[in-house]
Amino acid sequence: MRVIVDTYNVLHLPSAHELPDGVEGIARLSELIAGSRFGQGKVVLVCDGRTPGDLRGRIARGIRVVFSGQRINADTVIQKEVAKDSGARDLLVVSSDREVQRDAKRGGARVVDSEVFLAGLLGGGGGGLRRDGEERSGEDDASASWWMRAFGFESDESESEGGLDPEDPSGWGVDGDWWVDG
Secondary structure (H helix, E strand, C coil): CEEEEEHHHHHCCHHHCCCCCHHHHHHHHHHHHHCEHHHHCEEEEEECECCCCCCCCCCCCCEEEEECECCCCHHHHHHHHHHHCCCHHHEEEECCCHHHHHHHHHCCCEEECHHHHHHHHHCHHHCCCECCCCCCCCCCHHHHHHHHHHCCCCCHHHCCCCCCCCCCCCCCCCCHHHEEEC
């Protein structure tokens, strides 16, 4: 499964208060995702504007960070990517923006609200997203099933195809200045 995250939408949530701002927040979010079941797939963090600082070496392995630039915003980048994705049913879009959610659903993608996604990463609602075997309070078959349903999965077999395309490391065909390889 490919995951596109409306990054600042997640980082500016009230529940994200324990995450740092700016470059540090993006780096920490990438670590949380890499340590979750979503870290096994292709994950792109989409941010508004230009790179706020040097991210090289700070982004978790396998996570891509794309900045929209000055002319368009992250929402527009996400909407365009969903529209051109022929396998959108294998795409999960993380955003609380209703327009982004609506367009993603119309394009066949699965959608999860930023608050639900972050709660899963931080261990709220029973956790169940970690792949490193770390115990979290409340992690059991019921909470795992709840999260599977919350994220639109039928079973563990519907997980990602894994791996990144070496011919297009960004996965988006964008100029190398727009993305940071973790």
